[in-house]
Amino acid sequence: MEKGALLYEGKAKQVYATQDPERVILHYKDDATAFNGVKKAQIADKGVVNCRLSAYFLEMVRPTVPVHFEKQLSPRDQLCRKVEIIPVEVVVRNRIAGSFAKKLGLAEGGLLSRPVVELFYKSDALNDPPVNEDAALALGWAKAWELLCMREYALEVNRILIGFWDGLGVDVVDFKLEFGRIGQQVVLADEITPDGARLWERGTGRHLDKDVFRRDLGDLSETYREIYHRVFGEQVS
Ligand SMILES: Nc1ncnc2c1ncn2[C@@H]1O[C@H](COP(=O)(O)OP(=O)(O)OP(=O)(O)O)[C@@H](O)[C@H]1O
Ligand SMILES: [Mg+2]
Known part of the structure; x- marks a missing residue:
């Protein structure tokens, strides 16, 4: 192709x-x-x-x-x-971090007693503001059944990612997903990468994600090469 x-x-x-x-x-x-x-x-x-x-x-x-x-x-x-992107980003959180820590005045790192699903309006112009289901429905961004699918799929992805990274000694703190529609189907689209996730090395708390860049914690290129090596057991190039 x-x-x-x-x-x-x-x-x-x-x-x-x-x-x-x-x-x-x-x-x-x-x-x-x-x-x-x-x-x-x-x-x-x-x-x-x-x-x-x-x-x-x-x-x-x-x-x-x-x-x-x-x-x-x-x-x-x-x-x-090719999908029609649904303009509602879905964030799943297992630990307190990032905007969730900031808006609630909480320290980063605490384990949540259950996963928290948050929705954000996908708009660069507005800086992806938080929204709720009613807003998404009232503004016609998604149907109720689509939001239901997105939530269930996001929680399923969370279970799978937690299991995978657990085996590599890494905690899945949070991640963002985008969904799209193809006809009457809701489909997971875009990417699942450390650009849109927080992954913390268990024990050390070292960041294996884009926070290394956001917060000037080191060399992101090295960090991403290390993630690649951990997951695939080989060097990038
Ligand atoms: N299967 C798909 N069909 C159509 N568009 C897609 C598909 N998967 C992802 N996209 C869209 O393609 C774009 C990918 O580009 P990129 O990730 O660089 O965007 P971005 O800079 O994060 O900006 P934004 O997501 O705000 O548009 C995104 O807009 C995403 O929603
Ligand atoms: Mg993107």
């Missing part, structure tokens, strides 16, 4: 049309941004690492969660089903 027209260029990926109107190619770039694009850098190999990690995790959840991913075409390119 060849790349056609560039349909969209985001902060981390490009979306290309293909000869098949029902499929797109996602191209993973090395660009990293934080604070909605205010902080920017090139992170060597990030695109390669994220492309393979996302493919791996989307395959992992496929038995119980419908996913857009079909095939890895090259180290940075994935063939995916």
